[in-house]
Amino acid sequence: MVSFAADIKPLFDQGDIDCMTPQGVILDDYAYMSNKGGDAKYDDHANASHVYARLAGDEKPRMPKGGPFWTQDKLDLFKKWMDEGYAP
Ligand code: HEM
Secondary structure, three states: OOOHHHHHHHHHEEEEEHHHHHOOOOOOOHHOOOOOOOOOOOOHHHHHHHHHHHOOOOOOOOHHHHHHHHHHHHHHHHHHHHHOOOOO
């Protein structure tokens, strides 16, 4: 089981966290990243879904802004965390 604390949070570096927290995207916060709330695009877990879409480049600009972009392995791990139910 993929854990947010052990496997996902360490994927974000301090620069990512410092850049995005003032914009309300709190990458290192489990409550934010596992929030069940939906929006106009996603029925549920919109926060994590938008983060994934930005990492994968499905939403633009792709993040982290200017790169280096995540490898497929890191993207797959994040998606596995989502598919397995957002474990803490
Ligand atoms: C919902 C998801 C996200 C949204 C809506 C978003 C949006 C933005 C926006 C609007 C900026 C400012 C761009 C500018 O100054 O022109 C930015 C900067 C940045 N974002 Fe994101 N972002 C998201 C997710 C992420 C993620 C997942 C990462 C890292 C893994 C990331 C890393 C960064 C960094 C490092 C910057 C600063 C770039 C710089 O000024 O050099 N962001 N983001």
